[in-house]
Amino acid sequence: MIFAINEINNNPRLLPNITLGFHIFDNLYNSRTTYEATLDLLFKQKNNIPNYKCGRKDVFSVTGGLTSEYSMQMASILSNFKIPQITFDSFEATVSDKSDFPFSYWTAPRETIHHVGIIQLLLHFRWTWVGLIVSDDDAGESFAQKLSSLFIHNNICIAFLIREIVTHFLLNNYWKPECTERIMELMQILISSNASVIILKADALLSNSLTYLMEINEIKKNTNVGKVWIMPLQWYFSTFLKGELIGRNIFFGAFSFSVHTDTVPGFHDFLLNVKFDKTLSMFLCFFWRLALLRCENCREEYLEDLPAKVFEMDMSGESYSIYNGVYAVAHALHAIYFSRPKAMLHKVNVEPVNVHPWQLHAFLENIHFNNGAAQEFFFEKKDLSIGYDIINWVTFPNETYLKVLVGRVSSSQNFSIIKDAIVWNTRLKQVPPHSICVESCHIGQSKIVQEGKPLCCYDCTACSENMISNEKDATHCVKCPGDHYPNENHDHCIPKVISFLSYQEPLGIVLVSVALSFTVITCFVIQTFLKNWNTPIVKANNQNLSCVLLIAILLCYLSCLLFIGKPGKLSCLLRQMTFGIIFSVAVSCVLAKTILVVLAFLATKPGNRIRTWLGQKVATSIAFFCSLQQVCICIAWLLSSPPFPDVDMHSQTGKIILECNEGSITMFYCVLGYMGFLAMISFTVAFLARKLPDTFNEAKFITFSMLVFCSVWISFIPGYLSTKGKYIVAVELFAILASNTGLLACIFLPKCYIIIFRADFNTKMPSS
Structure with a gap:
C-alpha cells in the first residue's frame, strides 16, 4: 500500500497537487480488535460513536481485512458512513450476499473462479476420486457444498469429507489430550484411502495444527502420507520459531491458487530503500526482530538477505490486490476532480475541492485503468477482473521453498497449465498420480x-x-x-464393404463360365438333334417336345446371368420369374414325354382306343397347361408383392449386402413348390414306366433326371435358409445349374451318344 501511494503521489498526471496519506491498523486476528480498530480509524480522539459525525477523520476509503469474516465485521461499521471498502480477500457467500455490502469492492478474483480452477485442475489430470478436509464452520460448509455441486456436474466424487475445527485440538493454546487419538483417525483415513488428491479448506491456525500433528504422527508411526494437496487460497508455508517449515515433506509438490500478479517495476528497489521512520517502526521493527531472532535495533541491510519463507522480495497476491485497490481509489478521485468544468481548464494545477467518500461509488463501479504493471483492470459487479495463478510448492532440505508458476485460471475461467514445470511429491508411487475409485475403463x-x-x-x-x-x-x-x-x-x-455377386470376383467368374459352357453344350445337342431330325431315335422321343425341352434348358442356363451383377429393379423382377417359368416349361415337357411313353405302351394292346391320344396336340396341351399354372403364380406374385432391390446391413458384419428382396417369400416357395410338384409327378410316372418294353424307352432316363432334380432342390432349401449375403445367390445358381445339367445329361446325352457313336442302334423305329 505504501509503495502504491508513493507511486501515485509522484505521478503528476494522476492526482496533481494532491497528496494521499494512510493509516495502518492491526486487528491481531481478533474480531473485537477489528471493530475497535475500525472505529479508531474513523474518529480522532477515540470517541467511538457510530452513526454520529463527532470529530471524524477525512477517510476516503478503507482497505481490509485479511479474511472475509474480518471484512464483513469492518463493513458493518463502514457502511453506516458509505465509505468505500476495498477488500483483497475473495468474497465467500456463506451467510451473506453481496447486496448486504453495497459499499464494498473486492480486488481479489471471484470465489467461483477458484472453484472452477480446482475442477479444471482435477479434470486435467483425470482425478475423479478426491478427499476433502474443511473447517467445521460456515466457510468450510459453504466451500464443501459448492464444490460438491460442481463435482456432481463434472463426474468427480468425494472419497471422504472430514470436518475439523481448531478447538478439537487446542484449548487456550494448549494441546488437548484427545487430539492424538483424533489425528490418528485422520491419518488412518488418509493412508488407507486410495484417493491421491486432498483438498484443504482451513484457516492458518487449523491447517498448521493439523500439519504439525500429522508430522508428529508420521515420526511416531514411521508412516508417510504421500498425497497431492490442493491448499487454501493465498496459502503460504508457516514456520516454527527456529525457521523450520511446517509440513515441508507433507506439502512438497502441493498446489495452491494465488491472485495473478505481474511484475511491478520499482517494487524491488522500494523494498531495498525502505526507511524505518516513526510511522513504520511499530510494525516493521517488531517483524524485523522476529524474523532475524535478534534483539538489536532495526537495521536495513538485512532485508534482501532474508529467505523467502521469512520475507519475499516479490509482490505477493494479497499485496498485488492491495496495490490495485489503492490505484482504483486514486483513479476514482482523479475522475471526480477532473469531472469539474474548472478543473478541465486547469489540468496542470487542480484546486482542492470538497469530496465525500460516498461520491466515489459512482466512479468506482465504472472504473477502468491500467496499473503500474500495465495490466488492465475494471470492476465487474464489484469484483476486479483478474484471475488466479496456479502455484506448485517445491521444498528443500535446508527448510526453504520455491514457488513455481505452473498455470493460470483467467477471469473468464480459461484454464492453462504447464505439466513439464510441475514437481511432484517424492512420496508418490507414480507421477502424475492416479486418483480414481477404480481403474479406468479401457477404450471399447x-x-x-x-x-x-x-x-x-x-x-x-x-x-x-x-x-x-x-x-x-x-x-x-x-x-x-x-x-x-x-x-x-x-x-x-x-x-462397411458393399457386397454382391459380381462378374469380376472368382465365384462369379466360375458360375458364369459354367453357365456359358453348358449353354454351348446345349446348343451342340440342339444342333445334333436338328441334323438328325428324321432318325428313329429322334422321332421316337417326340421331336417337338425334345426341341422345346432343349430350348428351355438353354434358356435356363442363360437365365443364370440375371442373378449375377449389381441387383437392379429390372433384374430383381425378372430373374426369379424367368427362371420359374422356364424351368416349369422344361419340367412340363418332361412330364408330357413321360405320359406319352405310358400312353404309347398302352396303345400297343389290341383294340385300345388310347392310340387316339398319341397325337402331338396332347403332348403340347400337357406342356402348355402345366406351364400356364406357373405363369399364373408368377403374375399373382407380381401383383401382390413383387421382388425389389434391397440393402441388408445386418446379416454380415462389415458388409452392406445388395440383394433382391423376394417381396413375398410365400410366393417364392410357391414357385419352387409347383416345380417340385411337377417333378414328383414326372418321377412317379417315369418310375412306374421304367420297365416298359420299348427300344427307345426313355422312362429310365427321365426317372434318373427327376431324381437328380428333386435331390438338388430339396437340399437347396436348408442351404438357402442357412446362407447369407451373396452366397445365397450362389447356392440358388448352383441348384439351377445342377438340376438343369441333370436334365440335359440324363435325357439327351445317351441319345447323342447313340446318334454320334452308335449309329447302328439308330436304324429302325421301335415296334408299334
Whole structure:
C-alpha cells in the first residue's frame, strides 16, 4: 500500500497537487480488535460513536481485512458512513450476499473462479476420486457444498469429507489430550484411502495444527502420507520459531491458487530503500526482530538477505490486490476532480475541492485503468477482473521453498497449465498420480455404476455388437452408423464393404463360365438333334417336345446371368420369374414325354382306343397347361408383392449386402413348390414306366433326371435358409445349374451318344 501511494503521489498526471496519506491498523486476528480498530480509524480522539459525525477523520476509503469474516465485521461499521471498502480477500457467500455490502469492492478474483480452477485442475489430470478436509464452520460448509455441486456436474466424487475445527485440538493454546487419538483417525483415513488428491479448506491456525500433528504422527508411526494437496487460497508455508517449515515433506509438490500478479517495476528497489521512520517502526521493527531472532535495533541491510519463507522480495497476491485497490481509489478521485468544468481548464494545477467518500461509488463501479504493471483492470459487479495463478510448492532440505508458476485460471475461467514445470511429491508411487475409485475403463468399454456406491466407482463392460467407445471411462457406448461397423477392439467404426455377386470376383467368374459352357453344350445337342431330325431315335422321343425341352434348358442356363451383377429393379423382377417359368416349361415337357411313353405302351394292346391320344396336340396341351399354372403364380406374385432391390446391413458384419428382396417369400416357395410338384409327378410316372418294353424307352432316363432334380432342390432349401449375403445367390445358381445339367445329361446325352457313336442302334423305329 505504501509503495502504491508513493507511486501515485509522484505521478503528476494522476492526482496533481494532491497528496494521499494512510493509516495502518492491526486487528491481531481478533474480531473485537477489528471493530475497535475500525472505529479508531474513523474518529480522532477515540470517541467511538457510530452513526454520529463527532470529530471524524477525512477517510476516503478503507482497505481490509485479511479474511472475509474480518471484512464483513469492518463493513458493518463502514457502511453506516458509505465509505468505500476495498477488500483483497475473495468474497465467500456463506451467510451473506453481496447486496448486504453495497459499499464494498473486492480486488481479489471471484470465489467461483477458484472453484472452477480446482475442477479444471482435477479434470486435467483425470482425478475423479478426491478427499476433502474443511473447517467445521460456515466457510468450510459453504466451500464443501459448492464444490460438491460442481463435482456432481463434472463426474468427480468425494472419497471422504472430514470436518475439523481448531478447538478439537487446542484449548487456550494448549494441546488437548484427545487430539492424538483424533489425528490418528485422520491419518488412518488418509493412508488407507486410495484417493491421491486432498483438498484443504482451513484457516492458518487449523491447517498448521493439523500439519504439525500429522508430522508428529508420521515420526511416531514411521508412516508417510504421500498425497497431492490442493491448499487454501493465498496459502503460504508457516514456520516454527527456529525457521523450520511446517509440513515441508507433507506439502512438497502441493498446489495452491494465488491472485495473478505481474511484475511491478520499482517494487524491488522500494523494498531495498525502505526507511524505518516513526510511522513504520511499530510494525516493521517488531517483524524485523522476529524474523532475524535478534534483539538489536532495526537495521536495513538485512532485508534482501532474508529467505523467502521469512520475507519475499516479490509482490505477493494479497499485496498485488492491495496495490490495485489503492490505484482504483486514486483513479476514482482523479475522475471526480477532473469531472469539474474548472478543473478541465486547469489540468496542470487542480484546486482542492470538497469530496465525500460516498461520491466515489459512482466512479468506482465504472472504473477502468491500467496499473503500474500495465495490466488492465475494471470492476465487474464489484469484483476486479483478474484471475488466479496456479502455484506448485517445491521444498528443500535446508527448510526453504520455491514457488513455481505452473498455470493460470483467467477471469473468464480459461484454464492453462504447464505439466513439464510441475514437481511432484517424492512420496508418490507414480507421477502424475492416479486418483480414481477404480481403474479406468479401457477404450471399447463402458461404465456400469455399482449399486449403492458413488458414480466414480463402477464396473467395466465391453461394448456390445455394433457399438463402440473411443475414449476411456465412457459413460455409454455409441452405435456405429448404419453403413459402418466396429473394429475388433470396438474403439472406432469402419466403413462397411458393399457386397454382391459380381462378374469380376472368382465365384462369379466360375458360375458364369459354367453357365456359358453348358449353354454351348446345349446348343451342340440342339444342333445334333436338328441334323438328325428324321432318325428313329429322334422321332421316337417326340421331336417337338425334345426341341422345346432343349430350348428351355438353354434358356435356363442363360437365365443364370440375371442373378449375377449389381441387383437392379429390372433384374430383381425378372430373374426369379424367368427362371420359374422356364424351368416349369422344361419340367412340363418332361412330364408330357413321360405320359406319352405310358400312353404309347398302352396303345400297343389290341383294340385300345388310347392310340387316339398319341397325337402331338396332347403332348403340347400337357406342356402348355402345366406351364400356364406357373405363369399364373408368377403374375399373382407380381401383383401382390413383387421382388425389389434391397440393402441388408445386418446379416454380415462389415458388409452392406445388395440383394433382391423376394417381396413375398410365400410366393417364392410357391414357385419352387409347383416345380417340385411337377417333378414328383414326372418321377412317379417315369418310375412306374421304367420297365416298359420299348427300344427307345426313355422312362429310365427321365426317372434318373427327376431324381437328380428333386435331390438338388430339396437340399437347396436348408442351404438357402442357412446362407447369407451373396452366397445365397450362389447356392440358388448352383441348384439351377445342377438340376438343369441333370436334365440335359440324363435325357439327351445317351441319345447323342447313340446318334454320334452308335449309329447302328439308330436304324429302325421301335415296334408299334
